[in-house]
Amino acid sequence: MTKPNRRSFLKFLAVGSAISSAGLSPAKGFAQSSAHVVIIGGGTGGATAAKYLKIGDETLRVTVIEANPQYRRCYGSSEVLTGAASYDDITITYDSLKANYGVEFLIDTVVAVDPQTQMINLKSGETVSYDRLIVSPGLDFIWDGTEGYSEAVAQGPMPHAWKAGEQTLLLKRQIDAMPEDGTMIIVPPPDPYRCPPGPYERASLLAEMFQTQKPRAKILIFDLKDGFAMDQAFMLGWNRLYGYQIPEEKMTGMPDDINTPAEQGMIDWVSGSNGGKIVQVNPSDMTVTTQLGDTVHGDVINFIPPQKAAKLAFDMDLTEGNWCPVNRVTMESSRHKNIYVIGDSCIADAMPKSGFSANSQAKLAAVQIIRNLRGQDPVEPAWSNVCFSRVNDEYGVSIADIFELDRATNKIILTPNAGGVSPLNASHQFNRMEALYQEAWLENFVADSFG
Numbered sequence: 001m002t003k004p005n006r007r008s009f010l011k012f013l014a015v016g017s018a019i020s021s022a023g024l025s026p027a028k029g030f031a032q033s034s035a036h037v038v039i040i041g042g043g044t045g046g047a048t049a050a051k052y053l054k055i056g057d058e059t060l061r062v063t064v065i066e067a068n069p070q071y072r073r074c075y076g077s078s079e080v081l082t083g084a085a086s087y088d089d090i091t092i093t094y095d096s097l098k099a100n101y102g103v104e105f106l107i108d109t110v111v112a113v114d115p116q117t118q119m120i121n122l123k124s125g126e127t128v129s130y131d132r133l134i135v136s137p138g139l140d141f142i143w144d145g146t147e148g149y150s151e152a153v154a155q156g157p158m159p160h161a162w163k164a165g166e167q168t169l170l171l172k173r174q175i176d177a178m179p180e181d182g183t184m185i186i187v188p189p190p191d192p193y194r195c196p197p198g199p200y201e202r203a204s205l206l207a208e209m210f211q212t213q214k215p216r217a218k219i220l221i222f223d224l225k226d227g228f229a230m231d232q233a234f235m236l237g238w239n240r241l242y243g244y245q246i247p248e249e250k251m252t253g254m255p256d257d258i259n260t261p262a263e264q265g266m267i268d269w270v271s272g273s274n275g276g277k278i279v280q281v282n283p284s285d286m287t288v289t290t291q292l293g294d295t296v297h298g299d300v301i302n303f304i305p306p307q308k309a310a311k312l313a314f315d316m317d318l319t320e321g322n323w324c325p326v327n328r329v330t331m332e333s334s335r336h337k338n339i340y341v342i343g344d345s346c347i348a349d350a351m352p353k354s355g356f357s358a359n360s361q362a363k364l365a366a367v368q369i370i371r372n373l374r375g376q377d378p379v380e381p382a383w384s385n386v387c388f389s390r391v392n393d394e395y396g397v398s399i400a401d402i403f404e405l406d407r408a409t410n411k412i413i414l415t416p417n418a419g420g421v422s423p424l425n426a427s428h429q430f431n432r433m434e435a436l437y438q439e440a441w442l443e444n445f446v447a448d449s450f451g
């Protein structure tokens with residue numbers, strides 16, 4: 001992939017984000033050319049912001065403070081569970097951002113930030129000052145929502161694998177060791193959470209792998225929700241590929257060629273209305289108990305807990321409730337000046353918590369910070385999100401949306417009549433192409449954020 005330059009960024013902004021190319025002009029007249037922009041978190045949001053700040057103004061000093069020397073991306077991590085991808089495949093280094101754009105990296109953990117003095121304290125004892133600060137620390141989990149569940153349970157018998165890393169490897173070992181006729185239970189979290197289609201894509205990819213490696217295995221999804229992102233598109237794929245019986249209430253708009261499975265298929269989804277909410281887990285006998293009182297055994301239990309902004313966001317007093325409110329035009333924190341919050345931790349209304357959203361918010365924050373440093377007004381914001389998911393290696397589904405600011409409510413809303421979900425009457429070739437687009441998206445997205 002060719003290295004983007006300032007011109008291509010401006011072109012992207014003009015076309016992709018509906019921000020005029022007047023949004024950023026070359027650095028002439030820039031009053032504060034030595035400004036130091038610091039970014040906490042070298043994940044998807046933080047890395048993208050660093051790169052696009054340098055593309056927008058190469059005279060800026062941009063430093064990323066990141067706890068880990070390498071990033072393990074979540075997108076593609078369910079493929080590590082199935083063996084379709086390796087752990088190395090989801091490991092990203094910061095070499096390109098350093099070499100191609102001159103982004104500086106400090107591998108350390110931020111323990112405190114003083115918004116008055118604009119100083120950052122690191123675990124190592126070092127301090128760093130900033131002119132503008134971007135915070136993209138991802139998220140953390142709420143451990144105490146379900147009886148019997150805890151962080152210790154997640155680190156042992158019931159991993160979440162919702163942050164790629166050790167958890168991914170732990171869950172993979174458990175799946176590999178599952179008996180051929182075993183039962184895997186997946187418990188998706190309540191909204192809002194990172195990657196809304198993610199638990200269902202994970203179920204799909206595991207079913208594909210089980211078909212060849214553990215053909216008598218079952219996947220039970222216990223959901224407290226009555227629907228999920230692209231649910232009909234997923235269910236149609238599950239019906240075609242895994243013998244799934246589509247519930248009556250999801251049949252509207254389905255094509256005529258629905259299979260009627262002779263016996264129960266490999267995937268079963270229990271909705272909230274049908275008692276899918278899990279109220280208790282018992283790690284000692286590997287069971288979950290539903291709100292209807294049914295206790296079900298799983299050989300593997302992938303419990304994905306409720307989520308909230310990352311701990312650092314709470315420590316920095318950036319939160320209201322579980323997430324960080326921001327000025328929707330600029331992504332600047334509503335609580336502290338000169339600090340911008342992007343990615344999973346921020347409140348972005350209709351935008352899902354996804355890597356794509358974090359990338360889109362990062363580009364907006366980069367533009368607005370550069371303009372702010374130059375004494376220019378912010379430009380009108382726009383954002384986008386596309387999520388590709390695979391039902392199997394050759395069957396993809398997607399959802400695409402454009403977002404805009406609704407001035408009346410000051411909320412980010414879906415732009416009417418833009419975007420959409422894969423049609424239910426798509427041809428086989430269409431779904432095959434969607435799977436190929438997913439592959440292409442992944443490669444390009446990683447290059448755009450980290451390359």
Ligand SMILES: Cc1cc2nc3c(=O)[nH]c(=O)nc-3n(C[C@H](O)[C@H](O)[C@H](O)COP(=O)(O)OP(=O)(O)OC[C@H]3O[C@@H](n4cnc5c(N)ncnc54)[C@H](O)[C@@H]3O)c2cc1C
Pocket residue numbers: 040041042043044045046065066067068071073074075076077078108109110111136137138139161162163164194195198310312342343344345353354355356357358386387388
């Ligand atoms: C299974 C799965 C599949 C997914 N698939 C997709 C997909 O297909 N498409 C998509 O768009 N999204 C996908 N996502 C979602 C995506 O991974 C996240 O939404 C995205 O990574 C959020 O970016 P972020 O910058 O907010 O946080 P992260 O990418 O999590 O980055 C946060 C970084 O901050 C660092 N950090 C935190 N606290 C500190 C501190 N105190 N000091 C220093 N560093 C700190 C962390 O180490 C981390 O590197 C998926 C997620 C999962 C779980």
